[in-house]
Amino acid sequence: MPFAPLDPLLHNQLRLAVVSLLxxxxxxxxxxxxxxxxxxxxxLSVQLSKLKDAGYIKVKKTFKGSYPNTSCSxxxxxxxxxxxxxxxxxxxxxx
Amino acid sequence: xxxxMTPEQSLRLIQSMIGQAKRSFSRVSFYFLLWGVxxxxxxxxxxxxxxxxxxxxxxxxxxxxxxxxxxISGVRGAREGRSAxxxxxxxxxxxxxxxxxxxxxxxxIVLSVTSGRDPGPMITLLTGIPTFMTGQVMRFRPLxxxxxxxxxxxxxxxFTQDALTLTLLYCGAMLLGYIIPGLMLKxxxxxxxxx
Numbered sequence: 001m002p003f004a005p006l007d008p009l010l011h012n013q014l015r016l017a018v019v020s021l022l023x024x025x026x027x028x029x030x031x032x033x034x035x036x037x038x039x040x041x042x043x044l045s046v047q048l049s050k051l052k053d054a055g056y057i058k059v060k061k062t063f064k065g066s067y068p069n070t071s072c073s074x075x076x077x078x079x080x081x082x083x084x085x086x087x088x089x090x091x092x093x094x095x
Numbered sequence: 096x097x098x099x100m101t102p103e104q105s106l107r108l109i110q111s112m113i114g115q116a117k118r119s120f121s122r123v124s125f126y127f128l129l130w131g132v133x134x135x136x137x138x139x140x141x142x143x144x145x146x147x148x149x150x151x152x153x154x155x156x157x158x159x160x161x162x163x164x165x166x167i168s169g170v171r172g173a174r175e176g177r178s179a180x181x182x183x184x185x186x187x188x189x190x191x192x193x194x195x196x197x198x199x200x201x202x203x204i205v206l207s208v209t210s211g212r213d214p215g216p217m218i219t220l221l222t223g224i225p226t227f228m229t230g231q232v233m234r235f236r237p238l239x240x241x242x243x244x245x246x247x248x249x250x251x252x253x254f255t256q257d258a259l260t261l262t263l264l265y266c267g268a269m270l271l272g273y274i275i276p277g278l279m280l281k282x283x284x285x286x287x288x289x290x
Contacts, residue, residue: 012102013100013108016100016109020111020113020116021112021115022116024116025116025181025182025184026181026184028181028182029180031180032180036115037112039231065177065178077214082241086109089109091105093102093103094130
Protein backbone atom coordinates (compact mmCIF):
# COMPACT_ATOMS: atom_id res chain seq x y z
CA MET A 1 0.00 0.00 0.00
CA PRO A 2 1.50 3.40 -0.93
CA PHE A 3 2.21 5.86 1.88
CA ALA A 4 -0.20 8.76 2.17
CA PRO A 5 1.68 11.99 1.48
CA LEU A 6 2.43 14.10 4.54
CA ASP A 7 1.15 17.68 4.44
CA PRO A 8 4.41 19.62 3.86
CA LEU A 9 3.06 22.59 5.76
CA LEU A 10 2.58 20.52 8.91
CA HIS A 11 5.65 18.34 8.46
CA ASN A 12 7.82 20.92 10.13
CA GLN A 13 8.61 20.87 13.86
CA LEU A 14 7.59 24.39 14.76
CA ARG A 15 4.45 24.55 12.62
CA LEU A 16 3.36 21.11 13.83
CA ALA A 17 4.04 22.15 17.46
CA VAL A 18 1.92 25.29 17.04
CA VAL A 19 -1.01 23.43 15.46
CA SER A 20 -0.80 20.65 18.11
CA LEU A 21 -0.95 23.29 20.85
CA LEU A 22 -3.91 25.06 19.24
CA UNK A 23 -5.91 21.84 18.82
CA UNK A 24 -6.81 21.83 22.54
CA UNK A 25 -7.39 25.51 23.19
CA UNK A 26 -9.83 28.12 21.90
CA UNK A 27 -7.08 30.66 21.34
CA UNK A 28 -3.55 31.31 22.50
CA UNK A 29 -1.37 34.40 22.71
CA UNK A 30 1.86 34.72 20.73
CA UNK A 31 3.84 34.84 24.02
CA UNK A 32 2.28 31.57 25.23
CA UNK A 33 3.15 29.84 21.93
CA UNK A 34 6.65 31.28 22.23
CA UNK A 35 7.02 29.89 25.74
CA UNK A 36 5.63 26.43 24.91
CA UNK A 37 7.56 25.91 21.67
CA UNK A 38 10.83 27.48 22.80
CA UNK A 39 11.15 29.11 19.36
CA UNK A 40 12.58 32.53 18.64
CA UNK A 41 10.20 35.44 18.02
CA UNK A 42 11.30 35.81 14.41
CA UNK A 43 10.97 32.14 13.52
CA LEU A 44 7.58 31.85 15.23
CA SER A 45 6.30 34.93 13.37
CA VAL A 46 7.40 33.49 10.03
CA GLN A 47 5.81 30.09 10.68
CA LEU A 48 2.56 31.65 11.95
CA SER A 49 2.37 33.69 8.75
CA LYS A 50 2.73 30.51 6.67
CA LEU A 51 -0.04 28.78 8.65
CA LYS A 52 -2.23 31.86 8.36
CA ASP A 53 -1.67 32.16 4.60
CA ALA A 54 -2.67 28.50 4.20
CA GLY A 55 -5.87 29.20 6.15
CA TYR A 56 -4.88 26.80 8.95
CA ILE A 57 -4.97 29.43 11.70
CA LYS A 58 -6.61 32.77 12.38
CA VAL A 59 -4.44 35.55 13.76
CA LYS A 60 -6.10 38.34 15.70
CA LYS A 61 -4.28 41.49 16.72
CA THR A 62 -5.83 43.31 19.69
CA PHE A 63 -4.76 45.22 22.79
CA LYS A 64 -4.44 43.81 26.31
CA GLY A 65 -4.54 46.90 28.49
CA SER A 66 -2.24 49.30 26.67
CA TYR A 67 -0.07 46.60 25.07
CA PRO A 68 -0.58 45.11 21.59
CA ASN A 69 -1.44 41.41 21.67
CA THR A 70 -1.49 38.74 18.99
CA SER A 71 -3.69 35.71 19.53
CA CYS A 72 -4.03 32.65 17.31
CA SER A 73 -6.72 30.03 16.89
CA UNK A 74 -7.06 26.96 14.70
CA UNK A 75 -9.53 27.09 11.81
CA UNK A 76 -11.75 24.20 10.64
CA UNK A 77 -9.39 23.80 7.67
CA UNK A 78 -6.42 23.64 10.04
CA UNK A 79 -8.11 21.03 12.21
CA UNK A 80 -8.94 18.89 9.16
CA UNK A 81 -5.36 19.16 7.92
CA UNK A 82 -4.05 18.18 11.37
CA UNK A 83 -6.37 15.16 11.55
CA UNK A 84 -5.25 14.12 8.06
CA UNK A 85 -1.60 14.49 9.08
CA UNK A 86 -2.11 12.35 12.20
CA UNK A 87 -3.82 9.65 10.11
CA UNK A 88 -0.96 9.70 7.59
CA UNK A 89 1.63 9.44 10.40
CA UNK A 90 -0.26 6.46 11.85
CA UNK A 91 -0.12 4.84 8.40
CA UNK A 92 3.67 5.20 8.33
CA UNK A 93 4.03 3.80 11.84
CA UNK A 94 1.80 0.80 11.14
CA UNK A 95 3.87 -0.30 8.14
CA UNK B 96 12.90 23.88 15.78
CA UNK B 97 12.44 23.63 12.04
CA UNK B 98 14.20 20.44 10.95
CA UNK B 99 12.62 17.48 9.17
CA MET B 100 11.15 14.76 11.35
CA THR B 101 10.57 11.04 11.29
CA PRO B 102 6.96 9.86 11.85
CA GLU B 103 7.94 8.80 15.41
CA GLN B 104 9.33 12.24 16.15
CA SER B 105 6.19 13.86 14.74
CA LEU B 106 3.98 11.74 16.94
CA ARG B 107 6.08 12.45 20.05
CA LEU B 108 5.96 16.17 19.32
CA ILE B 109 2.18 16.11 18.86
CA GLN B 110 1.70 14.17 22.11
CA SER B 111 4.01 16.50 24.02
CA MET B 112 2.33 19.69 22.76
CA ILE B 113 -1.20 18.38 23.31
CA GLY B 114 -0.16 17.38 26.85
CA GLN B 115 1.18 20.89 27.50
CA ALA B 116 -1.97 22.54 26.18
CA LYS B 117 -4.18 20.28 28.30
CA ARG B 118 -2.29 21.32 31.43
CA SER B 119 -2.81 25.00 30.66
CA PHE B 120 -5.59 25.67 33.13
CA SER B 121 -6.01 29.00 34.84
CA ARG B 122 -4.49 29.30 38.29
CA VAL B 123 -7.40 28.14 40.45
CA SER B 124 -5.52 27.29 43.68
CA PHE B 125 -6.02 30.86 44.91
CA TYR B 126 -9.81 30.44 44.98
CA PHE B 127 -9.71 27.13 46.88
CA LEU B 128 -7.36 28.64 49.47
CA LEU B 129 -9.34 31.88 49.77
CA TRP B 130 -12.72 30.20 50.19
CA GLY B 131 -11.30 27.40 52.34
CA VAL B 132 -9.88 29.88 54.84
CA UNK B 133 -12.87 32.28 54.77
CA UNK B 134 -15.50 29.56 55.21
CA UNK B 135 -13.51 27.81 57.96
CA UNK B 136 -13.25 31.14 59.83
CA UNK B 137 -16.98 31.73 59.29
CA UNK B 138 -17.81 28.30 60.74
CA UNK B 139 -15.51 28.84 63.72
CA UNK B 140 -17.01 32.29 64.32
CA UNK B 141 -20.52 30.80 64.14
CA UNK B 142 -19.51 28.20 66.74
CA UNK B 143 -17.95 30.67 69.16
CA UNK B 144 -20.77 33.22 68.71
CA UNK B 145 -23.55 30.60 68.90
CA UNK B 146 -24.95 32.03 72.14
CA UNK B 147 -25.09 35.59 70.78
CA UNK B 148 -28.60 36.76 69.96
CA UNK B 149 -29.76 37.85 66.50
CA UNK B 150 -27.71 38.20 63.36
CA UNK B 151 -24.32 38.20 65.11
CA UNK B 152 -24.76 34.62 66.23
CA UNK B 153 -26.62 33.45 63.13
CA UNK B 154 -25.72 34.50 59.61
CA UNK B 155 -23.35 37.47 60.07
CA UNK B 156 -20.06 35.50 59.78
CA UNK B 157 -21.34 33.73 56.64
CA UNK B 158 -22.56 36.98 55.11
CA UNK B 159 -19.21 38.67 55.81
CA UNK B 160 -17.26 35.71 54.35
CA UNK B 161 -19.52 35.58 51.28
CA UNK B 162 -19.27 39.31 50.53
CA UNK B 163 -15.50 39.47 51.14
CA UNK B 164 -14.80 36.29 49.15
CA UNK B 165 -17.14 37.36 46.36
CA UNK B 166 -15.45 40.76 45.94
CA ILE B 167 -11.90 39.35 46.04
CA SER B 168 -12.78 36.47 43.67
CA GLY B 169 -14.62 38.79 41.27
CA VAL B 170 -11.78 41.32 41.08
CA ARG B 171 -9.10 38.65 40.67
CA GLY B 172 -11.16 36.64 38.17
CA ALA B 173 -11.79 39.70 35.99
CA ARG B 174 -8.10 40.66 36.08
CA GLU B 175 -6.91 37.13 35.28
CA GLY B 176 -9.49 36.72 32.51
CA ARG B 177 -8.18 39.82 30.76
CA SER B 178 -4.53 38.81 31.04
CA ALA B 179 -4.83 35.02 30.44
CA UNK B 180 -2.38 34.05 27.67
CA UNK B 181 -4.49 31.11 26.56
CA UNK B 182 -8.20 30.46 26.39
CA UNK B 183 -8.93 26.86 27.30
CA UNK B 184 -12.48 25.52 26.76
CA UNK B 185 -12.15 23.55 30.01
CA UNK B 186 -11.65 26.80 31.94
CA UNK B 187 -15.03 27.93 30.65
CA UNK B 188 -16.60 24.63 31.69
CA UNK B 189 -15.17 24.88 35.21
CA UNK B 190 -16.34 28.50 35.45
CA UNK B 191 -19.91 27.63 34.47
CA UNK B 192 -19.91 24.67 36.84
CA UNK B 193 -19.00 26.87 39.82
CA UNK B 194 -21.46 29.58 38.72
CA UNK B 195 -24.30 27.04 38.66
CA UNK B 196 -23.18 25.77 42.08
CA UNK B 197 -23.28 29.31 43.53
CA UNK B 198 -26.82 29.87 42.18
CA UNK B 199 -27.98 26.51 43.60
CA UNK B 200 -26.27 27.30 46.92
CA UNK B 201 -27.96 30.71 47.26
CA UNK B 202 -31.39 29.20 46.50
CA UNK B 203 -30.75 26.37 48.98
CA ILE B 204 -29.70 28.81 51.73
CA VAL B 205 -32.77 31.04 51.20
CA LEU B 206 -35.19 28.07 51.11
CA SER B 207 -33.59 26.40 54.16
CA VAL B 208 -33.44 29.54 56.30
CA THR B 209 -37.01 30.58 55.47
CA SER B 210 -38.26 27.12 56.44
CA GLY B 211 -36.18 27.07 59.65
CA ARG B 212 -33.68 24.39 58.58
CA ASP B 213 -29.89 24.48 58.84
CA PRO B 214 -28.53 24.77 55.27
CA GLY B 215 -25.06 23.51 56.35
CA PRO B 216 -25.39 19.79 55.56
CA MET B 217 -27.03 20.38 52.16
CA ILE B 218 -24.48 23.05 51.18
CA THR B 219 -21.63 20.75 52.20
CA LEU B 220 -23.11 17.93 50.11
CA LEU B 221 -23.54 20.24 47.11
CA THR B 222 -19.95 21.51 47.46
CA GLY B 223 -18.83 18.00 46.63
CA ILE B 224 -20.14 18.25 43.06
CA PRO B 225 -18.04 21.14 41.64
CA THR B 226 -15.01 20.12 43.71
CA PHE B 227 -15.13 16.54 42.42
CA MET B 228 -15.81 17.65 38.84
CA THR B 229 -13.01 20.25 38.87
CA GLY B 230 -10.65 17.52 40.07
CA GLN B 231 -11.79 15.19 37.28
CA VAL B 232 -11.50 17.83 34.53
CA MET B 233 -8.04 18.89 35.76
CA ARG B 234 -7.06 15.29 36.50
CA PHE B 235 -6.02 16.41 39.98
CA ARG B 236 -6.64 13.61 42.49
CA PRO B 237 -6.58 15.70 45.72
CA LEU B 238 -9.61 17.67 44.48
CA UNK B 239 -11.41 14.47 43.46
CA UNK B 240 -10.86 13.16 47.00
CA UNK B 241 -11.88 16.58 48.32
CA UNK B 242 -15.24 16.26 46.56
CA UNK B 243 -15.77 12.82 48.11
CA UNK B 244 -14.87 14.22 51.55
CA UNK B 245 -17.56 16.92 51.17
CA UNK B 246 -20.13 14.23 50.35
CA UNK B 247 -19.12 12.17 53.40
CA UNK B 248 -19.05 15.23 55.71
CA UNK B 249 -22.39 16.53 54.37
CA UNK B 250 -24.02 13.15 54.97
CA UNK B 251 -22.57 12.91 58.52
CA UNK B 252 -23.69 16.48 59.31
CA UNK B 253 -27.24 15.48 58.39
CA PHE B 254 -27.36 13.08 61.35
CA THR B 255 -26.17 15.41 64.13
CA GLN B 256 -27.39 18.56 65.83
CA ASP B 257 -24.36 18.95 68.10
CA ALA B 258 -22.67 22.31 67.39
CA LEU B 259 -19.14 21.09 68.09
CA THR B 260 -19.54 17.99 65.90
CA LEU B 261 -21.00 20.07 63.07
CA THR B 262 -18.14 22.56 63.36
CA LEU B 263 -15.48 19.85 63.35
CA LEU B 264 -17.05 18.06 60.38
CA TYR B 265 -17.38 21.26 58.34
CA CYS B 266 -13.91 22.62 59.18
CA GLY B 267 -12.37 19.19 58.56
CA ALA B 268 -14.05 19.01 55.15
CA MET B 269 -12.81 22.52 54.31
CA LEU B 270 -9.28 21.61 55.35
CA LEU B 271 -9.19 18.32 53.41
CA GLY B 272 -11.43 19.39 50.52
CA TYR B 273 -10.27 22.96 49.80
CA ILE B 274 -7.21 24.06 51.77
CA ILE B 275 -4.87 21.06 51.42
CA PRO B 276 -5.75 20.43 47.72
CA GLY B 277 -5.40 24.21 47.18
CA LEU B 278 -1.89 24.20 48.65
CA MET B 279 -0.91 21.15 46.56
CA LEU B 280 -2.35 22.75 43.43
CA LYS B 281 -0.50 26.00 44.16
CA UNK B 282 2.78 24.10 44.40
CA UNK B 283 2.03 22.43 41.04
CA UNK B 284 1.07 25.75 39.41
CA UNK B 285 4.23 27.43 40.73
CA UNK B 286 6.33 24.55 39.36
CA UNK B 287 4.71 24.84 35.90
CA UNK B 288 5.25 28.61 35.92
CA UNK B 289 8.97 28.32 36.69
CA UNK B 290 9.69 25.60 34.06
